[in-house]
Amino acid sequence: MPEPHDDSGQRPLLPQMRLDDLLSELHTRLEAALSTRDRVRSLLDAVVSIGSDLDLATVLRRLTEAAAHLAGARFAGLGVIGEEGHFVEFIPVGISDEQAQRISRFPHGDGLLGFPTRQRAPLRLSRVQDHPSATGFPEGHPPMTTFLGVPIQVRDEVFGNLYLTDKEDGGEFDKEDEAIVTALATAAGVAIENARLYEETRQRERWLSASTEITTRLLSGVDTDEVLGYLAQQAREMSNADIAVVLLPDAADENLVAEIADGPLAKEIIGTPVVISETQCGAAYREGKAIVIPDLRYANCPMLSHRGFRPGLLIPLGTPEHTRGVLLLGKSGVRAPFDSSTRGMLDAFSGQAAVALELAEARQDAERLVVLEDRDRIAKDLHDTVIQRLFASAMTLMSTLRLVDDAEAGERLQRTIDDLDETIREIRSTVFALQHPPTSTDMSLRGRVLAAVETAGRALGRRPGLTLDGPLDTSVPEEIAEHLLAVLREALSNATRHAHAEEVNVRVTVDGELSLEVRDNGVGIPEGGRRSGLRNMDERARALGGEFTTTPREGGGTVLAWRVPLPCASDD
Numbered sequence: 001m002p003e004p005h006d007d008s009g010q011r012p013l014l015p016q017m018r019l020d021d022l023l024s025e026l027h028t029r030l031e032a033a034l035s036t037r038d039r040v041r042s043l044l045d046a047v048v049s050i051g052s053d054l055d056l057a058t059v060l061r062r063l064t065e066a067a068a069h070l071a072g073a074r075f076a077g078l079g080v081i082g083e084e085g086h087f088v089e090f091i092p093v094g095i096s097d098e099q100a101q102r103i104s105r106f107p108h109g110d111g112l113l114g115f116p117t118r119q120r121a122p123l124r125l126s127r128v129q130d131h132p133s134a135t136g137f138p139e140g141h142p143p144m145t146t147f148l149g150v151p152i153q154v155r156d157e158v159f160g161n162l163y164l165t166d167k168e169d170g171g172e173f174d175k176e177d178e179a180i181v182t183a184l185a186t187a188a189g190v191a192i193e194n195a196r197l198y199e200e201t202r203q204r205e206r207w208l209s210a211s212t213e214i215t216t217r218l219l220s221g222v223d224t225d226e227v228l229g230y231l232a233q234q235a236r237e238m239s240n241a242d243i244a245v246v247l248l249p250d251a252a253d254e255n256l257v258a259e260i261a262d263g264p265l266a267k268e269i270i271g272t273p274v275v276i277s278e279t280q281c282g283a284a285y286r287e288g289k290a291i292v293i294p295d296l297r298y299a300n301c302p303m304l305s306h307r308g309f310r311p312g313l314l315i316p317l318g319t320p321e322h323t324r325g326v327l328l329l330g331k332s333g334v335r336a337p338f339d340s341s342t343r344g345m346l347d348a349f350s351g352q353a354a355v356a357l358e359l360a361e362a363r364q365d366a367e368r369l370v371v372l373e374d375r376d377r378i379a380k381d382l383h384d385t386v387i388q389r390l391f392a393s394a395m396t397l398m399s400t401l402r403l404v405d406d407a408e409a410g411e412r413l414q415r416t417i418d419d420l421d422e423t424i425r426e427i428r429s430t431v432f433a434l435q436h437p438p439t440s441t442d443m444s445l446r447g448r449v450l451a452a453v454e455t456a457g458r459a460l461g462r463r464p465g466l467t468l469d470g471p472l473d474t475s476v477p478e479e480i481a482e483h484l485l486a487v488l489r490e491a492l493s494n495a496t497r498h499a500h501a502e503e504v505n506v507r508v509t510v511d512g513e514l515s516l517e518v519r520d521n522g523v524g525i526p527e528g529g530r531r532s533g534l535r536n537m538d539e540r541a542r543a544l545g546g547e548f549t550t551t552p553r554e555g556g557g558t559v560l561a562w563r564v565p566l567p568c569a570s571d572d
Contacts, residue, residue: 050188056195060091063152063188064162068093070184071148071177073164078152080160080336089336116151116161122182123149126172128165148173152185154193200341203238207345210234224359225260232262232327235349239342241329243309245269246317247281248325256281256326258303265307272303281314281326288320290343296330304330311337315346318354387427394420425467445472445481449508452485456492460504464492470510475566483540483564484508484516490533491560495520499558513546513565521557525550537562 050062060078068076076093116123125131125147144165152159162185167173210231217227228246236244246260255273263269276282279300284291293312296304304312309330317325327350329338338346397417404410446468457463476484488506495501499522507517525534534550537560541548546564553559 050191054195054198056192056199059188059191059195060089063184063191064091064093067150067162067164067181067184070180071164071173072167072169073148073173074166074168075144075164077163078160079163081158116149116158120151120153120158122151122178123147124173124175124178146172148178148181150178150181150185152189152192154189154196159189159192203341203345206234206238207348210238211348228260229262231349232260235327235329235346236262239313239329239338239346240331240335241313241338242332243269243304243328243330245303245328245330246325247274247285247328249276249285256285259325269303274301274303281328284314284316284326285323288316288318288323290315290347292337292343294337301328304328308332311335313338313343313346315343315350317350322354324354324358387424390420390424390427394424422467425469426465445476445484448481448485449488449506452488452492453506456489456496456504460496460501462503465503465505467505467507467509469508472508472510475510476514477567480514480544480564480566483544484514484562487516487537487540487562488518490537491516491518491562494533494560495522495558499523499525501557510566513563516560516562518560519553519557521553521555524552524556524558 050059050066060080064076064078067073067078074094077095078091080089080091126145128144128147131147146166148164150162150164152162162181164173164177164181214227214231214234217230232244232246235241241263243261243263243265245258245262247256248259249255250257250273253276255275257274258269258272261267261269274281276285280291280293281301283289291314293299293301293314294310296309296312297306299305299312301312309332311331313329315327315329316323317327327346329346331337394417397413397420401410401413401417404413449468449472450466453464453466488508492504492506495504495518499520501520501522503521505519507515509515509517534548538548541562541564544564546562548563549561551559551561
């Protein structure tokens with residue numbers, strides 16, 4: 001049958017129309033193939049980029065950005081899931097830091113955010129609001145329409161989820177987007193596992209090196225504060241913390257005091273106390289168990305709560321039966337909390353800190369024992385040898401005094417006998433001080449007088465002479481003892497600070513009355529000088545029915561005499 005012709009006699013247009021359709025379809029398929037090739041190439045580039053770095057934070061950031069780029073998403077986020085079912089970290093793309101912080105505080109198991117984890121499968125929606133589980137998004141989250149969520153698995157564990165919302169061209173996520181993001185997440189799982197293994201290996205290396213260094217320092221006798229300072233520095237660096245504080249109990253065991261700190265704010269934190277009772281720091285100390293603090297702003301820890309620190313960790317130093325202190329670590333800003341591997345590493349470090357404190361105490365005890373042995377030996381020599389010889393000399397002089405007819409010679413002998421008697425009294429006081437050195441727990445009056453004199457000796461540059469006569473501990477009531485100590489401290493302060501004395505002698509006597517005499521070789525009491533301290537001592541004496549006098553000392557200086565009656569007196 002002959003082909004139809006138009007009126008102009010030209011060939012028909014139908015074959016040309018079919019050819020145009022074929023060419024158009026071919027062009028479309030070529031564009032799709034080229035697009036697929038480009039996306040596959042981009043996927044391969046992204047996989048190579050992600051796998052080329054072993055830093056976990058860098059890997060996660062590159063993964064999130066690559067997923068957003070490959071799927072053409074306007075917003076993207078990667079939520080890392082922690083041990084307690086919360087996001088421990090959230091890496092945003094196209095979302096503000098404030099919005100990312102709000103998302104990171106939400107449990108990952110709620111609503112759509114937890115669907116990829118629960119089902120271990122991707123979820124793709126054309127309209128988020130139509131899904132029955134359209135919850136789990138915090139207030140302030142940017143408006144979303146389309147959604148694609150893909151789990152990231154590391155072996156059999158769901159490490160986290162990739163979230164993509166709203167394509168840039170206004171379309172929907174298709175099967176190809178889902179496939180390419182799933183492929184990226186699968187490849188990223190291997191990179192994440194490698195980065196984690198590398199990080200753990202590096203941490204283990206650093207831990208072994210630090211442990212060896214600490215052991216070396218302990219065995220070489222390095223100062224305890226230096227060892228604890230090194231430990232705090234290493235613990236802070238290896239746990240990626242911003243502050244590390246070593247808290248040790250005070251003498252009363254009522255507060256934990258920041259003795260060692262490492263970090264930018266260390267100088268501001270050192271010396272800060274924390275009450276042991278009803279605080280988490282105290283609980284870690286009392287119970288000997290590590291405590292994870294989600295947010296230090298809401299913890300009763302005044303040294304860190306107002307300085308911008310969020311995640312915290314308390315590690316007891318020692319065993320649960322014998323805790324010697326607490327290691328406090330803190331991270332500033334929104335950061336991932338301390339994980340179980342970090343806690344395990346720091347537990348081992350706490351054992352090293354406990355060893356440091358044990359060795360320090362043992363060393364102090366050994367040094368104290370040597371000093372006490374020397375004190376006992378000196379006291380024994382003074383008591384058994386020196387005092388006996390002096391006493392024998394005094395008795396010989398007393399017997400000789402009867403044979404001397406010259407009055408002047410007799411007077412000289414009597415003065416010598418009195419000096420020997422005074423020397424014997426002073427040596428006996430020294431022997432008592434050597435045998436019973438003052439301590440923070442010594443509550444006897446003798447011990448407190450000795451402690452006051454020792455303290456004044458540090459300011460004076462030499463220990464004042466001290467004579468104690470009579471039953472101080474049995475005859476002086478506590479009320480009068482407190483007045484005596486206050487007057488003694490004031491007198492010693494005047495001698496060292498105002499009189500600029502180089503030599504001070506103190507005598508405390510109980511003989512029917514309590515008397516205190518302080519002699520110094522200072523500049524004396526200037527006319528019109530400060531009198532409030534002297535007036536205070538006089539008022540204390542009058543309040544107890546006694547008297548207070550000041551007289552110039554022969555050769556320069558001052559003699560302060562403070563006497564008060566006792567309600568009753570008894571012999572030793």
